[in-house]
Amino acid sequence: MTSNPEVEGKQIGVIAYLTVIGLIAAFIMNMEKKYPFAQFHIRQMLGLFVTGLALGFVSWVPFIGWLLALVGFFAAIYMWIMGLMSAVNGEMKPLPFLGDKYEEWFQNL
Numbered sequence: 001m002t003s004n005p006e007v008e009g010k011q012i013g014v015i016a017y018l019t020v021i022g023l024i025a026a027f028i029m030n031m032e033k034k035y036p037f038a039q040f041h042i043r044q045m046l047g048l049f050v051t052g053l054a055l056g057f058v059s060w061v062p063f064i065g066w067l068l069a070l071v072g073f074f075a076a077i078y079m080w081i082m083g084l085m086s087a088v089n090g091e092m093k094p095l096p097f098l099g100d101k102y103e104e105w106f107q108n109l
Contacts, residue, residue: 006090009035013087016045017080023049027109041087043109044095047102048083052076 012035016026023045030038055076059069079095086093094100 005033005035006037008033009037010087010090012038013041014084016041017084017087020049037090037092039109040092040103041083043106044083044099044102046106046109047098048076048079048095051079051098 009030012026012029015022015029016038017023023042026038026042026045030042051072055069055072058065058072061068075097079097079099082093083095083099086095094103
């Protein structure tokens with residue numbers, strides 16, 4: 001049975017959005033064949049993960065940090081849902097707010 005590259009790339013792209021373990025698994029699965037669709041969604045999720053880490057550090061700042069982290073948390077959830085839906089639908093739409101920046105920052109992956 002031959003594998004369909006389009007379907008396999010889409011599956012890897014969806015896996016990237018399933019927690020950090022899914023991101024790592026997708027990265028490893030895509031190392032050999034380098035599907036453009038999967039690479040795109042891996043970069044988007046990696047950017048979202050880094051943003052989440054940054055929000056975690058910001059949350060240590062009393063009051064202002066807490067407020068920014070709370071707003072950022074809901075924005076990150078929204079971005080994650082939009083990214084997952086984009087991958088499931090086979091689209092390569094950047095995440096809202098920072099998706100274009102993620103593509104720029106992680107272009108070498």
